[in-house]
Amino acid sequence: MASALLVFQSVEFAHPGMTTPLFTELTVHFPSGWTGIVGPNGAGKTTLLKVATGELAPQSGSVQRKGLSLYVAQRTDEAPEFFEDFIWAPDATVLKARLRISEDWPERWSTLSHGERKRAQIAVALWREPAVLALDEPSNHIDADARRLLLLALKEFTGIGLLVSHDRALLDELCTQCLLIDPPDAVLRPGGVTAALEQQDNDEKAVRHTNEALRGTENRLKAEAQRRRVIADQKASASRGSKQKKIPIHDHDGRAMRNLAKLTGKDAYSGKMVSLMNQRAGKVAAQRAEISVKKRYETGIWVDGASFIPRDFLLRLPAGSLPLGGGRQLHFPDLEIGGTSRIALTGANGLGKSTLIRHLLANLQLPEEKLVTVPQEISAEDSRALLETIKRLPNDEQGRVMTTISRLGSRPARLLESALPSPGEVRKLLLAIGIVRGPHLIVMDEPTNHMDLPGILCLEQALADCPCAMLLVSHDEAFLEKITETDWHLERDPSGDTQLTIKS
Numbered sequence: 001m002a003s004a005l006l007v008f009q010s011v012e013f014a015h016p017g018m019t020t021p022l023f024t025e026l027t028v029h030f031p032s033g034w035t036g037i038v039g040p041n042g043a044g045k046t047t048l049l050k051v052a053t054g055e056l057a058p059q060s061g062s063v064q065r066k067g068l069s070l071y072v073a074q075r076t077d078e079a080p081e082f083f084e085d086f087i088w089a090p091d092a093t094v095l096k097a098r099l100r101i102s103e104d105w106p107e108r109w110s111t112l113s114h115g116e117r118k119r120a121q122i123a124v125a126l127w128r129e130p131a132v133l134a135l136d137e138p139s140n141h142i143d144a145d146a147r148r149l150l151l152l153a154l155k156e157f158t159g160i161g162l163l164v165s166h167d168r169a170l171l172d173e174l175c176t177q178c179l180l181i182d183p184p185d186a187v188l189r190p191g192g193v194t195a196a197l198e199q200q201d202n203d204e205k206a207v208r209h210t211n212e213a214l215r216g217t218e219n220r221l222k223a224e225a226q227r228r229r230v231i232a233d234q235k236a237s238a239s240r241g242s243k244q245k246k247i248p249i250h251d252h253d254g255r256a257m258r259n260l261a262k263l264t265g266k267d268a269y270s271g272k273m274v275s276l277m278n279q280r281a282g283k284v285a286a287q288r289a290e291i292s293v294k295k296r297y298e299t300g301i302w303v304d305g306a307s308f309i310p311r312d313f314l315l316r317l318p319a320g321s322l323p324l325g326g327g328r329q330l331h332f333p334d335l336e337i338g339g340t341s342r343i344a345l346t347g348a349n350g351l352g353k354s355t356l357i358r359h360l361l362a363n364l365q366l367p368e369e370k371l372v373t374v375p376q377e378i379s380a381e382d383s384r385a386l387l388e389t390i391k392r393l394p395n396d397e398q399g400r401v402m403t404t405i406s407r408l409g410s411r412p413a414r415l416l417e418s419a420l421p422s423p424g425e426v427r428k429l430l431l432a433i434g435i436v437r438g439p440h441l442i443v444m445d446e447p448t449n450h451m452d453l454p455g456i457l458c459l460e461q462a463l464a465d466c467p468c469a470m471l472l473v474s475h476d477e478a479f480l481e482k483i484t485e486t487d488w489h490l491e492r493d494p495s496g497d498t499q500l501t502i503k504s
Helices: 045-053 083-088 090-098 114-127 144-155 168-174 193-244 252-267 269-289 353-362 380-391 395-407 412-417 423-435 453-464 477-483
Strands: 005-013 023-029 033-038 060-066 069-072 132-136 160-164 175-182 185-190 313-317 320-325 328-332 335-338 342-346 371-374 441-445 469-473 486-492 498-503
Touching: 005 045, 023 060, 023 185, 033 045, 033 168, 033 193, 045 060, 045 069, 045 132, 045 160, 045 175, 069 114, 083 090, 083 114, 090 114, 090 144, 114 132, 114 144, 144 168, 160 168, 168 175, 168 193, 175 193, 185 193, 193 269, 313 353, 320 353, 328 353, 335 469, 342 353, 342 477, 353 441, 353 469, 371 423, 380 395, 380 412, 380 423, 395 412, 395 423, 423 441, 423 453, 453 477, 469 477
Parallel strands: 033 160, 033 175, 069 132, 132 160, 328 498, 342 469, 342 486, 371 441, 441 469
Antiparallel strands: 005 023, 005 060, 175 185, 313 335, 320 328, 486 498
């Protein structure tokens, strides 16, 4: 592998049509090893990977790189470049075995699962031995066993690695530092993502505490200036009154006020104190103006304006079998989805989860508009069309969709400015537009794929509060445990067929 170098110097980048840059004055020297790139969907993580590898050029500043730089995309639509060469290369044998890649994959790319395609993408990139390797959501679609194999392969990479991932454990296991992006800022912090986010949270709390303390001081100084101004006005009024009338000899308070007014007239003490208090308040306000307090947005996606009336049953399907190809069958018992069911569909890749989902959707007993489906992958063409549909919605409905998007951690204005939303933003859009119409059932295939870490936490909370039925297909056991109540689990039996068992 060639010696590696990757340095950003005062880099600024904005996509066409954006009113503000994704990042500006970004200066960072990336060391060997893995650096996590962390931030909400639409913050510019993918853009930064493309700038780092030369697929995009910055508007200003410079990027120094040395050696081969490769970007591995989130999408798995197309087979990777040099795939055929990799399959037949003698020095690829170990890597093919490690990531379980078959020689017939190039010919049947369209029939491969997204998890298999993802392994192929990464295997080809590692085989090419780049100096800089930028991976965009490498653990999408893969099951637990494949994830373990992937982790072992990535740990052996010795170049400069940039890793965008929603997988907190993967970021913690691989990364020695993380670049936290929150446009237009980007801050490099040591450690994995857990340590980096904890330090960011502590720093933000300290900034908010300092800001509130300065706000209190500023308010007290302004209040004191106002109090002294009132006193000065009273003294001035007393002084004018004393000249107009004679104060009785026994009116000690009146005589004291007149004497104080005379003293004030000599040195203008009260007026000076008012000016001094205002000056101090101005200095504190200037200090506050230099502090950047990050805005944190409200979560919880069950917004007003949608009607949720659960039905008794959405699906009753008698026991049966489905063909899987190659003579294999998927056998299932009687299946039911009630109006508030919370079902996880689990099992290794290749056992027929997608086949079963298609069969279930074809037999649902509910109107199409009451069903929300979020597939594993959405093509770039469909993503653009979805965004245009959102832009043409009536104002009130678009407003509710954008409120939901905001509560899932993305910034609506930035999203509406984009020509092509990121895969994570597309998933949020599909979920949002369905939710505002009051769904009876939400079906999500790998719901955490492409989602940013803040978005996953928001999604966990939202689905935990879900008033309708849901069916979630996922390899993320921790995510499912927080939300679902019933597990439809697929396993391969000794004959090679798939068996579905129901566990509560």
